[in-house]
Amino acid sequence: MMVMTVEQAVTWVEKTNALVQSNKEYLTELDQAIGDGDHGLNMSRGFQEAEAKVSSSEYETVGGVFKDTATVLMSKIGGASGPLYGTAFLKMSMFLRDKPSVTQADFAGAVEEALNGMKQRGKAEQGEKTMIDVWHPVADFLKNGQNVNAGKLVEVAEKAMEGTKDTVATKGRAAYLQERSKGHIDPGSTSSFYLFQALADVWKEGE
Amino acid sequence: MKKVINNPDDVVREMLEGMTLAYPEQVRNLEGTTVLVRKDAPVDNKVAIVSGGGSGHEPAHAGYIGPGMLDAAVAGEMFTSPTPDQVIEAIRAVDSGQGVFLVIKNYTGDVMNFEMAREMAEAEGISVEQVIVNDDVAVEDSSFTTGRRGIAGTVFVHKIAGAKAAAGGSLKEVKEAAEKVVANTRSMGVALSPCTIPGAGKPNFQLEDDEMEVGIGIHGEPGTKREKIAPADDIAEELLQKVLEDSVDFDKSEVAVMVNGLGATPESELFIVNRYVHSKLSEKGINVTHTFVGEYMTSLEMAGFSITLMKVDEEMKQLLDAEAAAPAFHR
Numbered sequence: 455m456m457v458m459t460v461e462q463a464v465t466w467v468e469k470t471n472a473l474v475q476s477n478k479e480y481l482t483e484l485d486q487a488i489g490d491g492d493h494g495l496n497m498s499r500g501f502q503e504a505e506a507k508v509s510s511s512e513y514e515t516v517g518g519v520f521k522d523t524a525t526v527l528m529s530k531i532g533g534a535s536g537p538l539y540g541t542a543f544l545k546m547s548m549f550l551r552d553k554p555s556v557t558q559a560d561f562a563g564a565v566e567e568a569l570n571g572m573k574q575r576g577k578a579e580q581g582e583k584t585m586i587d588v589w590h591p592v593a594d595f596l597k598n599g600q601n602v603n604a605g606k607l608v609e610v611a612e613k614a615m616e617g618t619k620d621t622v623a624t625k626g627r628a629a630y631l632q633e634r635s636k637g638h639i640d641p642g643s644t645s646s647f648y649l650f651q652a653l654a655d656v657w658k659e660g661e
Numbered sequence: 662m663k664k665v666i667n668n669p670d671d672v673v674r675e676m677l678e679g680m681t682l683a684y685p686e687q688v689r690n691l692e693g694t695t696v697l698v699r700k701d702a703p704v705d706n707k708v709a710i711v712s713g714g715g716s717g718h719e720p721a722h723a724g725y726i727g728p729g730m731l732d733a734a735v736a737g738e739m740f741t742s743p744t745p746d747q748v749i750e751a752i753r754a755v756d757s758g759q760g761v762f763l764v765i766k767n768y769t770g771d772v773m774n775f776e777m778a779r780e781m782a783e784a785e786g787i788s789v790e791q792v793i794v795n796d797d798v799a800v801e802d803s804s805f806t807t808g809r810r811g812i813a814g815t816v817f818v819h820k821i822a823g824a825k826a827a828a829g830g831s832l833k834e835v836k837e838a839a840e841k842v843v844a845n846t847r848s849m850g851v852a853l854s855p856c857t858i859p860g861a862g863k864p865n866f867q868l869e870d871d872e873m874e875v876g877i878g879i880h881g882e883p884g885t886k887r888e889k890i891a892p893a894d895d896i897a898e899e900l901l902q903k904v905l906e907d908s909v910d911f912d913k914s915e916v917a918v919m920v921n922g923l924g925a926t927p928e929s930e931l932f933i934v935n936r937y938v939h940s941k942l943s944e945k946g947i948n949v950t951h952t953f954v955g956e957y958m959t960s961l962e963m964a965g966f967s968i969t970l971m972k973v974d975e976e977m978k979q980l981l982d983a984e985a986a987a988p989a990f991h992r
Binding site: 482486487488489490491492494495496499528529530531532533534535536537538575576624625626627629630631632634 | 715740742744745747769777799800801807810860861863864865878880881882885
């Protein structure tokens with residue numbers, strides 16, 4: 455059974471930042487193909503600031519870490535990703551409130567809340583070639599509760615990200631390309647994949 | 662990448678500093694933000710108009726700050742929507758108690774960030790209304806998708822909503838005037854060369870010497886199709902056809918025309934396009950009442966242009982003619 459401590463929550467943000475920084479150019483390339491080419495820059499700016507904030511602060515709860523992460527992402531990323539990632543972390547922090555320790559069921563509930571918040575904010579559903587396409591199966595996987603482990607999490611998230619390649623975008627800036635959006639992996643789903651890959655790395659260290 | 666910049670990270674801040682110094686009588690910067698407001702904001706007893714979006718579209722949006730147009734413009738990073746904390750600063754700074762009207766271009770990020778700021782402002786007791794501009798006919802309209810982009814037609818919304826507010830219109834009346842513009846305005850653009858975001862260092866797409874990208878937006882994103890370059894009249898015809906065929910019935914109507922340069926197309930070429938647009942419209946019995954040719958909504962150094970038609974009635978003509986004194990728009 456997976457749990458999350460305050461320390462692990464901070465490490466999650468740090469590891470996500472590391473993945474975003476080392477894939478900044480790749481995210482930008484993906485976005486240049488079907489968007490406006492700023493996703494790598496925006497994610498790098500946002501997560502750098504988020505890491506700086508959570509690494510230098512003291513927290514009592516996982517919810518507290520997520521709340522600060524949300525505030526920073528919302529004001530530093532910009533574009534569509536800022537409100538979406540900001541909403542995701544804000545909803546997770548609201549769901550977890552001041553719980554001192556977070557069980558797998560708590561965390562699954564938090565991710566589901568995040569997903570619902572993102573769907574509402576972005577007016578998007580699964581299958582529209584957006585980050586929702588990764589969050590949805592990950593939330594289902596966590597909720598299911600069976601065989602939840604780091605390796606399986608990466609598998610689910612990666613497969614979902616790859617799946618956006620064959621989808622025609624109907625939401626987000628890639629939607630303007632219509633059929634031409636096909637054949638490209640969605641940049642937002644890729645940054646969401648990094649987020650869950652980072653989470654899996656945090657879990658692995660705890661195993 | 663060859664650009665007149667210092668550090669890519671400083672482009673927006675340094676640009677805003679330079680703009681404020683260029684128009685010291687008209688605008689001021691809200692300290693610690695990327696917001697420029699009218700020097701005399703908040704203006705008593707007037708609905709305030711706030712627009713904004715990613716940078717890279719200069720003179721949009723700060724160039725439209727002034728009497729008869731915008732009260733504030735919020736600048737995001739290059740081609741990136743500004744964040745809610747910046748938008749709310751603008752709303753607070755310009756509200757005179759009569760309410761604030763937001764002009765938002767229809768991009769996922771812009772809509773989300775402005776709507777979050779709107780929710781925050783309303784929670785503080787400020788009345789806020791908004792319009793979402795979606796004049797680009799290159800993209801099919803659908804309620805199931807992101808829908809159409811807002812491009813150069815946004816400038817007509819600034820002018821008409823701004824004039825309505827200056828004339829003492831209520832928040833509801835300003836919103837109605839703006840919605841009328843959106844309902845009657847259609848645009849379409851073409852690119853002859855791409856553009857490069859300073860932080861990205863290379864363009865989003867490549868075009869051969871004899872190619873053009875039809876149906877582009879204003880963020881360097883690829884268009885809906887790629888074609889061989891053609892004479893000005895043929896390109897203008899292709900764009901105009903799409904605009905005229907769309908859902909606004911321009912038949913026998915009066916229109917305002919905007920031929921907008923995207924950043925690297927000389928005015929001479931824009932005038933050549935304008936010449937064709939006028940002759941074609943006159944042939945069709947459409948009467949042009951106002952013409953605007955120049956750079957109004959650019960896409961960094963992209964070469965190309967867009968054509969915008971706005972069907973006008975008596976009220977819209979009056980509002981178009983009303984006084985405006987913004988750095989990039991005078992009447």
